[in-house]
Amino acid sequence: MVRVKRGNVARKRRKKILYLAKGFRGSHSKIFRIANEQVMKALTYSYVGRKKRKIQFRKLWITRINSFARSNFNIPYNKFLLLNEISGIIKKKKPNFILYGTGWLNFNIFCVNLMEFF
Numbered sequence: 001m002v003r004v005k006r007g008n009v010a011r012k013r014r015k016k017i018l019y020l021a022k023g024f025r026g027s028h029s030k031i032f033r034i035a036n037e038q039v040m041k042a043l044t045y046s047y048v049g050r051k052k053r054k055i056q057f058r059k060l061w062i063t064r065i066n067s068f069a070r071s072n073f074n075i076p077y078n079k080f081l082l083l084n085e086i087s088g089i090i091k092k093k094k095p096n097f098i099l100y101g102t103g104w105l106n107f108n109i110f111c112v113n114l115m116e117f118f
Contacts, residue, residue, distance in 0.1 A: 083114055
């Protein structure tokens with residue numbers, strides 16, 4: 001049987017994992033077996049974190065739009081969405097968030113036009 005020399009492949013794999021584990025404390029960045037577990041755990045958390053970030057931003061936007069609608073037009077967020085839906089200007093929530101994100105002035109003009117519609 002021919003001998004297989006795979007030192008380079010194994011070394012590359014281990015170096016890659018140890019590179020990803022840079023900055024971890026103690027043996028979590030030094031010993032391959034422990035570093036590998038920590039890197040897998042970290043990658044899982046980063047995936048979940050990206051999903052959570054979207055949820056948190058959505059909550060933030062809803063809170064801000066609610067406070068804006070209550071302070072300027074004296075209506076709660078759900079009534080504001082209902083007015084949007086009835087008017088047919090914006091059917092979904094996300095364009096509201098995008099419009100809100102572009103600036104208060106644009107959003108204020110949109111809200112005034114929406115209130116004039118009714």
